[in-house]
Amino acid sequence: MPSEPLRQLLLDPTVVTVALGALLLGATAGALGTFAVLRRQSLLGDTMSHAALPGVVLGYLLAQGRSLPAMLAGALVTGLAAALLAQLLARRRGVKHEAALGTWLGTGFALGVVLLSLVQHQPGAGSAGLEQFLFGQAAATLRSDLLLIGAIALLSLGLVALLFHRFELVTFDPRFARAGGVAVRVYETLLTLLLAVAIVVGLQLVGVVLMSALVVAPAVAARQLAGSLGAMLWLSAAVGAFSALVGALASAAVPGLSTGPTVVLVATACAALALAFGRRRGVRLEGA
Amino acid sequence: MSRPAPASAPPAAETVGVSLRYGRALALDGVSLRVPRGAMGAVVGPNGAGKSTLLKVLLGLDDGHEGDAYLLGRPALQARHLVGYVPQRSTVDWDFPATALDVVTMGLYRQLGPFRRAGRAARERARAALAEVGMEAFEDRQIGQLSGGQQQRVFLARALVQEAELYLLDEPFAGVDAASEAALVEVLRRLNAQGATVVAVHHDLTTLASYFDWIALLNVRLFAQGPLAATLTPEALQAAYGGRLPLLATLAPEEVRRAV
Numbered sequence: 001m002p003s004e005p006l007r008q009l010l011l012d013p014t015v016v017t018v019a020l021g022a023l024l025l026g027a028t029a030g031a032l033g034t035f036a037v038l039r040r041q042s043l044l045g046d047t048m049s050h051a052a053l054p055g056v057v058l059g060y061l062l063a064q065g066r067s068l069p070a071m072l073a074g075a076l077v078t079g080l081a082a083a084l085l086a087q088l089l090a091r092r093r094g095v096k097h098e099a100a101l102g103t104w105l106g107t108g109f110a111l112g113v114v115l116l117s118l119v120q121h122q123p124g125a126g127s128a129g130l131e132q133f134l135f136g137q138a139a140a141t142l143r144s145d146l147l148l149i150g151a152i153a154l155l156s157l158g159l160v161a162l163l164f165h166r167f168e169l170v171t172f173d174p175r176f177a178r179a180g181g182v183a184v185r186v187y188e189t190l191l192t193l194l195l196a197v198a199i200v201v202g203l204q205l206v207g208v209v210l211m212s213a214l215v216v217a218p219a220v221a222a223r224q225l226a227g228s229l230g231a232m233l234w235l236s237a238a239v240g241a242f243s244a245l246v247g248a249l250a251s252a253a254v255p256g257l258s259t260g261p262t263v264v265l266v267a268t269a270c271a272a273l274a275l276a277f278g279r280r281r282g283v284r285l286e287g288a
Numbered sequence: 289m290s291r292p293a294p295a296s297a298p299p300a301a302e303t304v305g306v307s308l309r310y311g312r313a314l315a316l317d318g319v320s321l322r323v324p325r326g327a328m329g330a331v332v333g334p335n336g337a338g339k340s341t342l343l344k345v346l347l348g349l350d351d352g353h354e355g356d357a358y359l360l361g362r363p364a365l366q367a368r369h370l371v372g373y374v375p376q377r378s379t380v381d382w383d384f385p386a387t388a389l390d391v392v393t394m395g396l397y398r399q400l401g402p403f404r405r406a407g408r409a410a411r412e413r414a415r416a417a418l419a420e421v422g423m424e425a426f427e428d429r430q431i432g433q434l435s436g437g438q439q440q441r442v443f444l445a446r447a448l449v450q451e452a453e454l455y456l457l458d459e460p461f462a463g464v465d466a467a468s469e470a471a472l473v474e475v476l477r478r479l480n481a482q483g484a485t486v487v488a489v490h491h492d493l494t495t496l497a498s499y500f501d502w503i504a505l506l507n508v509r510l511f512a513q514g515p516l517a518a519t520l521t522p523e524a525l526q527a528a529y530g531g532r533l534p535l536l537a538t539l540a541p542e543e544v545r546r547a548v
Contacts, residue, residue: 038381165402166402168394172381172386175380178348179375182398228386228390
């Protein structure tokens with residue numbers, strides 16, 4: 001028995017756009033987060049999302065206005081650059097990979113904040129909603145954004161479906177895969193790229209500060225319940241979609257409420273419930 | 289147990305002058321290994337002798353070495369997919385969401401190609417391999433809930449589905465209970481009797497003579513290789529281990545004599 005204001009909210013075309021966008025983003029981030037968690041790349045995800053901020057601003061500057069494709073492309077470039085620089089620092093200079101990631105997380109984010117404050121003093125920039133990339137604002141989703149978000153979701157999830165067994169093998173036992181002649185480096189790079197995509201795609205909704213939590217928390221919840229990688233992917237996608245939807249609707253209904261924190265609180269609540277009650281249920285979703 | 293191979297047959301596994309460094313430390317120094325076809329072989333040596341590294345070289349898993357490696361008469365990189373490989377159990381995260389049957393089925397993924405899913409036929413083959421290692425009752429068990437020995441048997445079953453001519457095993461008995469060790473040995477013997485070559489990295493000298501019929505004594509350099517009876521001499525052991533195995537003086541010669 002939805003109350004009258006809630007019914008109005010659900011019929012509002014803006015809200016429908018926001019809800020659809022959130023569902024797609026949440027499902028994509030949740031599904032791809034499965035590999036990030038199993039491959040112990042949570043910190044890598046956090047680094048890429050924080051380091052995406054300067055890219056968002058640069059994309060905005062290059063496109064001379066709010067262009068989601070340009071900003072997301074910029075985010076992808078600087079996010080991946082941070083990941084690569086961390087790897088170089090670890091390999092060439094013997095810095096611990098974790099420490100290298102932490103360094104670039106901070107550096108990238110600081111650079112982003114400085115750029116952001118410089119750009120915001122330009123005329124017209126204030127209305128572009130750049131600062132919404134910090135904590136996310138679902139209401140900023142435009143109808144035209146849906147197409148881009150949908151295409152990214154379809155492409156990345158399609159790739160996972162297509163190469164599912166290869167990704168499974170490389171994630172579980174890369175050494176065995178390599179000995180069998182599987183091009184492990186190629187698949188590992190693809191998985192890291194997919195993680196970057198999962199993060200970038202959700203930036204507008206959740207923001208750079210909290211995005212990695214939307215990637216990690218659904219997978220943590222799903223791991224508690226799933227007995228196979230396929231089941232974990234579906235469960236994680238469902239938790240991600242649910243969290244994003246609830247968070248987006250809540251922030252649309254309550255003026256001034258940022259979307260990111262709301263989404264992340266829902267996702268972590270799901271993870272906490274799963275950890276408390278779902279210890280290794282072994283759900284397998286055969287045929288899925 | 290090993291059948292005599294024709295003199296012209298290339299070794300099942302061979303390295304020619306293989307050297308490898310980790311930083312400044314020499315891990316392998318001019319190792320020329322020749323494991324004959326049909327051998328039930330062990331690579332033996334103290335900790336840090338480079339035994340696992342030698343397997344890595346054979347499978348192309350190292351980051352670069354001098355010298356050449358061959359498998360089944362072909363350059364190793366071209367033939368490594370024909371090898372049934374059993375890595376050390378500790379190299380993977382057993383908290384991965386998969387059942388015993390899932391992991392064994394992964395042994396068939398390479399043959400299936402990048403895009404095909406494992407179907408009923410693949411699952412049946414995996415099931416048969418699980419039965420061969422005596423784990424058929426555990427096919428639906430999550431791998432994280434298996435004992436160390438059971439996990440090792442699952443790993444062996446994953447190699448078995450490949451129906452390989454050559455099996456390379458890295459410390460297959462490490463951290464394994466007695467029942468599992470016996471089951472593993474029995475499977476390896478059966479494979480060997482059917483004509484497969486087996487090479488295992490092994491470091492338990494007390495079981496060496498009863499499990500294997502061919503050995504290579506490695507400690508960075510290759511100290512000896514050949515049929516066990518002729519190769520496992522106290523002198524060769526002493527040379528390979530240096531003074532590092534006090535037990536050797538009392539136990540090993542007796543073991544050796546009994547075996548020979």
